Amino acid sequence: MNTPTLSRPVDRRDFLKFSAFAGGGLVLGFYLKSSGSATGAEVVKPVAGAEFKPNAFIRIAPNGVVTIVSKQPEIGQGIKTSLPMIIAEELEVSWKDVVIVQGDLDAAYGSQSAGGSRSTPTNYDEFHKLGATARTMLVQAAAQTWGVPSAECNASGTAIHHAASKRTLGYGELVAKASTLPVPAPADVKLKDPKDFKLLGTRITGVDNPKIVTGQSLFGIDTKLPGMLYAVYEKCPVFGGTVVSANTDQIKTLPGVKDAFIIEGTANTAGLMPGVAIIADSTWAAFSARKQLKVVWDEGKFANDSWDAFTSKAKALSSQAGGSTVLKDGDVDAAFAGAAKVITADYSYPFISHLSIEPQNCTAHYHDGKMEIWAPTQNPAAGNPMITQLLDIPAANITVHMMRAGGGFGRRLSADFIIEAAAIAKRVPAPVKLTWSREDDLHHDQFRAGGFHFLKGGLDANGKLVAWKNHFVTFGSMGVGRGGGAPSLQTKSGGSLDADQFPARFLTNYLAEQSVMECNIPMGPWRAPGNNVFSFVMQGFIDELAHAAGRDPLEFRLDLLSQKKSGNYNADRMTGVVKLAAEKAGWNPKRFPKGQGQGISFHFSHAGYIAMVAEVTVSKDGQLKVDRVVAACDIGAQIVNRSGAENQVQGSVIDGLGTMMFQELNIERGRIVQNNLNDYPMIRINDAPPRVEVHFLSTNYPTTGLGEPAIPPVAPAIGNAIFAATGKRVRQFPLSRTDLRWS
Amino acid sequence: MSKYTLQINGQSRNVDVAPDTPLLWVLRDSLELVGTKFGCGVGQCGACTVHLNGVATRSCMTTVSTVGRKQVTTIEGLSTDGSHPLQKAWCELDVAQCGYCQAGQIMAAAALLKENPKPADQEIDDAMTNLCRCATYIRIRAGIKRAAGIPIEGDAMNSMGAVPTVASLQEAVK
Ligand code: FES
Ligand code: FES
Numbered sequence: 001m002n003t004p005t006l007s008r009p010v011d012r013r014d015f016l017k018f019s020a021f022a023g024g025g026l027v028l029g030f031y032l033k034s035s036g037s038a039t040g041a042e043v044v045k046p047v048a049g050a051e052f053k054p055n056a057f058i059r060i061a062p063n064g065v066v067t068i069v070s071k072q073p074e075i076g077q078g079i080k081t082s083l084p085m086i087i088a089e090e091l092e093v094s095w096k097d098v099v100i101v102q103g104d105l106d107a108a109y110g111s112q113s114a115g116g117s118r119s120t121p122t123n124y125d126e127f128h129k130l131g132a133t134a135r136t137m138l139v140q141a142a143a144q145t146w147g148v149p150s151a152e153c154n155a156s157g158t159a160i161h162h163a164a165s166k167r168t169l170g171y172g173e174l175v176a177k178a179s180t181l182p183v184p185a186p187a188d189v190k191l192k193d194p195k196d197f198k199l200l201g202t203r204i205t206g207v208d209n210p211k212i213v214t215g216q217s218l219f220g221i222d223t224k225l226p227g228m229l230y231a232v233y234e235k236c237p238v239f240g241g242t243v244v245s246a247n248t249d250q251i252k253t254l255p256g257v258k259d260a261f262i263i264e265g266t267a268n269t270a271g272l273m274p275g276v277a278i279i280a281d282s283t284w285a286a287f288s289a290r291k292q293l294k295v296v297w298d299e300g301k302f303a304n305d306s307w308d309a310f311t312s313k314a315k316a317l318s319s320q321a322g323g324s325t326v327l328k329d330g331d332v333d334a335a336f337a338g339a340a341k342v343i344t345a346d347y348s349y350p351f352i353s354h355l356s357i358e359p360q361n362c363t364a365h366y367h368d369g370k371m372e373i374w375a376p377t378q379n380p381a382a383g384n385p386m387i388t389q390l391l392d393i394p395a396a397n398i399t400v401h402m403m404r405a406g407g408g409f410g411r412r413l414s415a416d417f418i419i420e421a422a423a424i425a426k427r428v429p430a431p432v433k434l435t436w437s438r439e440d441d442l443h444h445d446q447f448r449a450g451g452f453h454f455l456k457g458g459l460d461a462n463g464k465l466v467a468w469k470n471h472f473v474t475f476g477s478m479g480v481g482r483g484g485g486a487p488s489l490q491t492k493s494g495g496s497l498d499a500d501q502f503p504a505r506f507l508t509n510y511l512a513e514q515s516v517m518e519c520n521i522p523m524g525p526w527r528a529p530g531n532n533v534f535s536f537v538m539q540g541f542i543d544e545l546a547h548a549a550g551r552d553p554l555e556f557r558l559d560l561l562s563q564k565k566s567g568n569y570n571a572d573r574m575t576g577v578v579k580l581a582a583e584k585a586g587w588n589p590k591r592f593p594k595g596q597g598q599g600i601s602f603h604f605s606h607a608g609y610i611a612m613v614a615e616v617t618v619s620k621d622g623q624l625k626v627d628r629v630v631a632a633c634d635i636g637a638q639i640v641n642r643s644g645a646e647n648q649v650q651g652s653v654i655d656g657l658g659t660m661m662f663q664e665l666n667i668e669r670g671r672i673v674q675n676n677l678n679d680y681p682m683i684r685i686n687d688a689p690p691r692v693e694v695h696f697l698s699t700n701y702p703t704t705g706l707g708e709p710a711i712p713p714v715a716p717a718i719g720n721a722i723f724a725a726t727g728k729r730v731r732q733f734p735l736s737r738t739d740l741r742w743s
Numbered sequence: 744m745s746k747y748t749l750q751i752n753g754q755s756r757n758v759d760v761a762p763d764t765p766l767l768w769v770l771r772d773s774l775e776l777v778g779t780k781f782g783c784g785v786g787q788c789g790a791c792t793v794h795l796n797g798v799a800t801r802s803c804m805t806t807v808s809t810v811g812r813k814q815v816t817t818i819e820g821l822s823t824d825g826s827h828p829l830q831k832a833w834c835e836l837d838v839a840q841c842g843y844c845q846a847g848q849i850m851a852a853a854a855l856l857k858e859n860p861k862p863a864d865q866e867i868d869d870a871m872t873n874l875c876r877c878a879t880y881i882r883i884r885a886g887i888k889r890a891a892g893i894p895i896e897g898d899a900m901n902s903m904g905a906v907p908t909v910a911s912l913q914e915a916v917k
Contacts (some may be wrong), residue, residue, distance in 0.1 A: 074841075075841060076839075076840035076841030076842070076843075076877050077840070078840070203837065205834060205835070205836075205837040206837055206839055206842070208839075208842060209833065209834045209837065209839060209842075210825055210834060212833075212839050212842035212845050212846070213818075213825060213829075213830040213833045213834055213839075213845065213846070213849060214778065214818065214819065214821075214822075214825045214830065215776070215777070215778015215779065215817065215818030215819045215846045216777075216778065217777050218842070219777075219780075219843060221777075221780070221781065222777040224775060224777070230772070255744070255761060256761070282760070282764075282768065282772045282773070283768050283771070283772050283781075284760070284761065284764045284765065284768040284772070285761070287784075288761070288763070355876060356841075356876060357780075357782050357788065357790060357841070357843045357844055357874065357875075357876040357877075358780070358782070358841070358843045359781065359782070404841070404842070405841065406780070406841045406842070406843025406844075406876075407840075407841045407843060407876045407877060408841075409876075435781070437784060438782065438783040438784055438785070643837045644837070647837065647840055647879065647882065648840075650878075650879075650881050650882070651840055651877050651878040651879055652878075653878075654878035654880055654881070655877075655878045658878065676783055676784075676785050676787065677783045677785065677787035677788055677874065678785060678787055682874055682876065683878065684871075684872060684873075684874060684880075685867070685868050685871045685872075685875075685880040685883060685884065686868045686869070688878065688880035688881060688884075690864070692881055
């Protein structure tokens, strides 16, 4: 097959880079600014750099097949389908003509991390421009071929049409011509009017579905390379523990075992922890040999940590002044003194695991000074700096293939499993797949931090909220902060209360303080970090205050939302979804008999405004059944893929419910007590509500993501409904800590 | 190591593995049938579900030495071309999020429908014990019903008509 090369001076506005594509065809590699600004008139060089990034590749083959590269990691959020839809929309291609391929980690793509529900908002506008620019060029190619004005041509169905002469040219036929055209000026590229969208807002099914339902190799753990060996890696159950010795000589004699060795590791619990690797000729041989492994650990100084001790300490801290002030408005003490009614409540939640269903794994092959990696990751670049630093492999010699991941939930933003695999592979003369057991996954997560909130609220004689105080006791570990300086206690993602957490800035008298307890437990982002628990606390206590005031919880909330004092919280958008949820659910808590109840909540996170109404039944013996959840979501102007969006919200509702009902890790002797799903239960189909109704409110704001923001309102809506049904207030996760029996 | 001849998806396959090797790892490592997934290794999650003589079985808890002449069906053998009604329903209703659990879900559902072609809602919930971490349970229920020809209440994909705008809602939320 000939491989034509195309060499010509680049256009002054070279945000489009033309290059040859093996096999012939038009390759439009687009390089756009990383900001959301209009497609820049400045020269953008097609090289890696913090300032500029290419956002996608479009390849159109002479046979009319349109290949779109998905640059983001696919972890179940549906990005591999939804982002290419945006290009396809503007490009006016029939979805059936589109092939999606997964891109590798490539500096030329810019950020490829999938976290914070940012994949959609950071790429949305630019993906429109990519598709529209390519479409404009195809229109020009056809117009020139026919000798008619471009304005008389229009694109649809992977073809350009000239209505007056009833002529049509398919994109495949236009490839050669389009490849010779200069890039149009941004002003000459017209984006589609949203009312003309054909794909966006419809339900497009996942591009990998056919592979998923037939069991084809797709996920990281499915990786198989010629001559590949299999590894397990045992780490100290106490975080920060180090290896003193291990019976590696004996392990090496076991069936199927090829090697066993100690890795010294570092103290970084998100990096390469010390441990013992076993390399074998099958997964099972490695798992079996591990049962014979005997390691003497130095458990270090955190070997006495326990959840019970942390709980007592938090309680003690609560009566002291907070270590730091998160936000102080007005004078809460004076306001409490003058209040008609003051109530207090303590809320808490434990450490939990992400439990992504595909255990952490990574395949790595070290050869010729190069490290090649196949990883189910949310953050494909995350491991590279440490691989360079610890294994002395320059970044240019590291290749990362992004594999579909069996769930992310924030877990795979960390690269510990990638770094381990690389460290092992560096010592093995063959490709090697590291597979964590489920026990490894549960014991060595980057956990969602537990926390304690000590709340106080004041109401005036009219039942109006006049003062709010929260002392948040959280966890941190010693480290150097972003600003440098001496080591101090650092909280991790989601472990710090933010100054804008509602109802902050909606009250004249507001105080939030924070104290940090030291631990060495690895902590990291868990789907909607911080928000997933703060919403439960704030929306629960707001509900308590509404009831204490004798006011309807919906009316109390709408009143509070009308009291904004400062900040960027968009109370109008929130009011919109609260009203929508209430309307669609038929808000009327009084219509339920005892044992049944309706609860409401709302939460802003990850740029999404979400409100929920839950209806529950609690039997007299305290068994909860969630009958119905109504979700109202404002994530801006455009739902990209309606099927994916609904799936995310429905899944979030059930995930949020399951987390509230079941998830809990206990800590004793510095280690996680639970081992596997038999003592760490997760929600199953029998506890999933029969009805989860999802409503979207389209508003004139940028389109944002939906992987996370529907999680936070779930637990408080259900907790508030439980209170309405039973009079029992849920202030702790998991639900087993609250006696829900009533008579 | 011991030699076994297994009946996998209608074919005889020879393997040489330790007798205590779970069928899961024989499928994945020795036979390169990776549709059967590892999730927990203790029989809890169901990602490793296969059929043994038509019965849904957790292959992580089934040692190779106990399989004998039993017919093993994996997701790769449920149909030759993805045309099993459950596979089609799963694609049409876009059940999967990450998709990792779904081969196991489909195998569990296939065994259910063989036994009980028109399961009631409660029977579906009782039979489907597999974990879906992405919590796609609403669409799993719908997928089973679609494959069984049972009408799905409302719309599995939650049809709510056009996305409302603020203006169109002003009336609604007053
Ligand atoms: S891997 Fe077999 S049940 Fe989880
Ligand atoms: S789709 Fe992800 S675990 Fe079921």
